Structures are given as structure tokens and as C-alpha cells.
Amino acid sequence: MNRIQSDQLFVEALKYIPGGVNSPVRAFRAVGGNPFFVNRASGSRVWDVDGNELIDYVLTWGPAILGHAHPKIIAAVKAAAELGTSFGIPNPLEVTMARLICGLVPSVQKVRMTSSGTEACMSAIRLARGFTKRDKIIKFDGCYHGHVDSLLVRAGSGALTFGHPDSAGVPAAFTSHTIVAPYNDVDAVKAIFAANQGQIAGIIVEPVPGNAGLYLPRPGYLEFLSEITKAHGALLIFDEVMTGFRLARGGAQERFGITPDLSTFGKVIGGGLPVGAFGGRAEIMDCLAPLGPVYQAGTLSGNPVAMAAGLANLQELGAGRDAALRRPDSAARCPYQQLEERGAQLEAGMKDAAKSAGVPVTFNRCGSMFCGYFTSQPVHNVADAMHSDREKFKKFFHGMLDAGVYLAPSQFESGFLSTAHTAADIEKTVGAAAKVMRTL
Ligand code: KE4
Numbered sequence: 001m002n003r004i005q006s007d008q009l010f011v012e013a014l015k016y017i018p019g020g021v022n023s024p025v026r027a028f029r030a031v032g033g034n035p036f037f038v039n040r041a042s043g044s045r046v047w048d049v050d051g052n053e054l055i056d057y058v059l060t061w062g063p064a065i066l067g068h069a070h071p072k073i074i075a076a077v078k079a080a081a082e083l084g085t086s087f088g089i090p091n092p093l094e095v096t097m098a099r100l101i102c103g104l105v106p107s108v109q110k111v112r113m114t115s116s117g118t119e120a121c122m123s124a125i126r127l128a129r130g131f132t133k134r135d136k137i138i139k140f141d142g143c144y145h146g147h148v149d150s151l152l153v154r155a156g157s158g159a160l161t162f163g164h165p166d167s168a169g170v171p172a173a174f175t176s177h178t179i180v181a182p183y184n185d186v187d188a189v190k191a192i193f194a195a196n197q198g199q200i201a202g203i204i205v206e207p208v209p210g211n212a213g214l215y216l217p218r219p220g221y222l223e224f225l226s227e228i229t230k231a232h233g234a235l236l237i238f239d240e241v242m243t244g245f246r247l248a249r250g251g252a253q254e255r256f257g258i259t260p261d262l263s264t265f266g267k268v269i270g271g272g273l274p275v276g277a278f279g280g281r282a283e284i285m286d287c288l289a290p291l292g293p294v295y296q297a298g299t300l301s302g303n304p305v306a307m308a309a310g311l312a313n314l315q316e317l318g319a320g321r322d323a324a325l326r327r328p329d330s331a332a333r334c335p336y337q338q339l340e341e342r343g344a345q346l347e348a349g350m351k352d353a354a355k356s357a358g359v360p361v362t363f364n365r366c367g368s369m370f371c372g373y374f375t376s377q378p379v380h381n382v383a384d385a386m387h388s389d390r391e392k393f394k395k396f397f398h399g400m401l402d403a404g405v406y407l408a409p410s411q412f413e414s415g416f417l418s419t420a421h422t423a424a425d426i427e428k429t430v431g432a433a434a435k436v437m438r439t440l
Contacts, residue, residue, distance in 0.1 A: 067420020111279030118146025142382025156211030349430025
């Protein structure tokens with residue numbers, strides 16, 4: 001595949017941008033080779049600057065749940081931008097967005113917008129500490145909650161990919177109150193609470209971890225986390241930056257029937273523009289300035305153009321069309337049903353491809369999030385994920401890229417589907433996978 005212009009751009013980018021990228025995982029360091037540069041995207045496709053068309057399963061790491069450049073989002077952004085790009089004064093769209101999130105996620109009685117998932121998670125941690133007047137936070141090995149100092153401890157995503165889950169530049173004092181446990185391990189969490197009586201402000205968890213590939217909570221695990229935090233006066237924080245409004249209209253908490261105390265969001269609620277949010281019980285959220293003593297702020301929080309994009313995404317997902325979608329004669333297909341069908345088709349196809357090629361693959365999926373690990377063993381946490389054959393992953397990644405399919409450029413990332421992915425897209429993808437796997 002000709003990537004001359006991308007390669008030239010990368011040489012230029014390296015002169016001015018560290019690693020040539022504005023976010024490390026885009027650098028292809030885990031898979032080798034140079035990243036390609038995209039200047040156009042639509043539906044399930046992206047096109048690089050050399051004109052190569054790719055079926056995209058990264059979807060800008062989750063936001064493009066309706067596919068790229070959805071007409072409703074483009075129109076909403078244009079209309080909002082015509083009226084001004086930022087006011088720094090409350091605007092009506094902030095109220096519409098807050099009301100919509102509170103309506104879709106019952107555990108969220110009040111919500112505050114931010115401009116990234118990192119900010120949302122950082123703010124939720126500070127709020128949990130301010131509300132409980134405790135300092136310690138439990139996180140899980142391989143989970144990633146953005147690049148806030150105190151959570152860059154055995155973190156996933158790019159931190160795991162580049163083998164420095166504990167980043168340089170973070171003083172030990174900043175992480176001294178962060179306790180890391182293995183995910184899906186009940187006894188480890190029980191032992192931490194027993195050893196830190198009355199000191200744990202909260203647990204922050206990706207309900208379905210998507211930053212070490214993708215693996216699922218064991219049956220009863222999320223219920224256990226809810227019970228043990230309640231028993232110890234700690235808060236349960238669901239990091240739904242990736243899973244929110246994707247795994248169900250109300251996120252993973254709706255899919256698994258759990259009521260966290262706080263939740264963080266991002267990606268889908270921005271429709272591709274920079275948006276994060278955190279929300280939860282009103283008695284907790286009202287501790288935030290200007291009402292309470294926990295300070296939190298942001299120049300572009302609730303930005304009108306970003307709100308317009310996020311609202312268009314959520315409304316197209318059926319947030320406001322519930323009744324219509326549930327009408328038996330409704331021609332409008334429920335987007336979550338579509339995502340589930342495509343996910344099941346991809347999962348079945350990938351498993352068949354691996355079997356026919358005689359390549360051991362563990363393929364994990366939850367709704368429209370998925371990850372294939374090159375191992376015959378099950379993957380329930382990051383330690384299991386480390387057993388994947390990463391040399392095979394690298395070859396598979398590039399083989400699929402040359403076949404016109406763009407998968408996440410790291411074994412330790414989740415893949416995503418959109419409502420724009422067609423059955424034919426999936427057929428092409430699994431057909432290519434069967435051929436590439438035979439070369440591994
Ligand atoms: P941002 O600050 O990147 O908007 O969100 C941080 C974040 C928080 N919580 C979860 C569960 C997340 O997955 C993320 C960010 N996800 C990564 C992909 N694994 C973003 C991609 C990147 O870092 O470039």
C-alpha cells in the first residue's frame with residue numbers, strides 16, 4: 001500500500017511534535033512502522049492522505065459510534081459554530097446536555113462537563129476525596145483513567161503499550177494514596193479494605209476494561225465492588241468514558257444493573273469534539289464549587305459547539321426517540337440492536353477465521369467493543385492479556401492494514417464498531433482475517 005505522503009508528513013511531524021503525534025498510542029510504536037495520516041472520514045471508513053480507503057475499527061477511540069461525519073452531527077456543529085464558538089457564559093445547550101445525561105443514566109442526578117476524559121476522572125477522584133474526607137483510592141492493574149498523576153500507576157492503554165505504566169515525572173508522593181489491585185480479584189479488594197479501615201475514599205474502575213485490550217467482569221464482580229464500597233463508606237466510581245452510551249443507552253451500569261456513586265463520561269457525549277463529564281448523586285456533586293469546597297473548573301467546559309455535536313450523537317442514538325424506537329411497527333432500528341448484531345457477526349467470523357487458520361485466538365467482546373488476543377488461554381485481567389503473542393499481533397495488524405482494515409495499533413486497546421459498519425464490511429474484515437491469520 002502506497003503511503004508516501006503519510007511518510008513525508010511523519011518526517012515533518014517529528015520535527016515539531018514529540019514522537020510526531022499528539023497522543024502516544026497513535027505512533028504505531030507497538031506495531032512498528034509509521035502511522036498514516038488521515039484527512040477524510042465518513043461512515044465506517046477513513047481515507048489516508050495517499051488515498052487509501054480503510055474500514056475503521058478504532059473510530060477515534062470510541063466517539064464515532066454512528067460512524068464518521070454523520071450528517072446530523074455535521075449539521076449541528078455548523079449551525080452552532082455560526083452562532084459563536086465559545087462564550088464562557090452559560091449556554092442553553094449545557095442545560096439540554098445535562099438534562100439528557102441525567103435522564104439516560106439514573107445514577108446521575110447532577111453532572112458537570114469537562115473537556116476530556118482525563119479531566120472528568122481527575123475531578124471525580126478529587127470530589128470523592130472531598131466528599132468522604134479520605135485520601136486513598138483503589139484502581140485496577142491495566143485500567144486507564146487518563147493521564148492524571150495520581151492514576152498513572154500500573155495504567156493501561158498507551159502507558160501499558162510502552163511498558164511504563166508508572167510514568168516518569170510523577171513524584172511518589174502523588175501516587176502514595178493510590179492502591180492498585182488485580183481486576184476480577186475479590187480477595188485482593190477485601191484485603192485492601194481490611195488493611196485500610198476508614199481510609200478508602202473510593203474505587204475507580206472501568207466496568208468493562210478496554211485499555212488492556214478488552215475483558216469482562218466475572219459474574220457478580222461489579223456487584224461485589226458496589227457492596228464493599230457501601231459497607232465501608234467509600235464511593236464506587238464507574239469510569240464510563242469508553243463504555244458510556246455505548247454498551248447500552250445508559251452505559252455499562254445499565255447493561256450490568258449496577259448503581260455507582262459517581263460516573264465519568266467522554267467520547268460518545270462529544271460526538272468527536274473534546275468533551276468529558278462526571279456526575280452522580282446530588283449530595284456528592286453539590287460539594288463542587290461554587291456550591292461546595294471542592295474546586296473544579298474549565299474554560300471550555302460545556303462549549304456550545306461541542307455540546308451540539310454530543311447532543312446530535314446522543315439524540316441519533318435514540319436518547320430522545322425512545323418511544324418511536326420501541327413502537328412495534330417502528331422502521332427505525334434500535335442502534336444498540338444493530339451494534340449487537342454486528343458485534344456478534346464479527347465475533348463469530350473472527351473465531352471461525354482463527355479456527356480455520358489453526359491460530360489460537362481468544363476473542364473477547366461486549367456489545368460493540370472487542371479485542372482478539374493471540375493466546376489459547378482465557379483473558380480476564382491484564383496479567384492474562386500479557387500472555388498474548390505480540391509478534392503475531394504486529395504481523396496481523398499490518399496484514400489487515402494492507403488488506404484495507406484498520407484495527408487498534410496495540411494489543412492493549414479495544415476495538416469499536418459503529419452503526420455505520422455494514423454486514424458487508426464485517427464479511428470483508430473476517431475474510432481478510434482468515435487470509436492474514438494463515439500467514440502468521
Ligand atoms: P481522554 O483524556 O483521552 O479524553 O480520556 C481518558 C480516558 C479515561 N478513561 C478511559 C476508560 C479511557 O479509555 C480514556 C482514554 N482512552 C484512550 C484509548 N484507550 C484514548 C486514546 C489516546 O490516549 O489517545
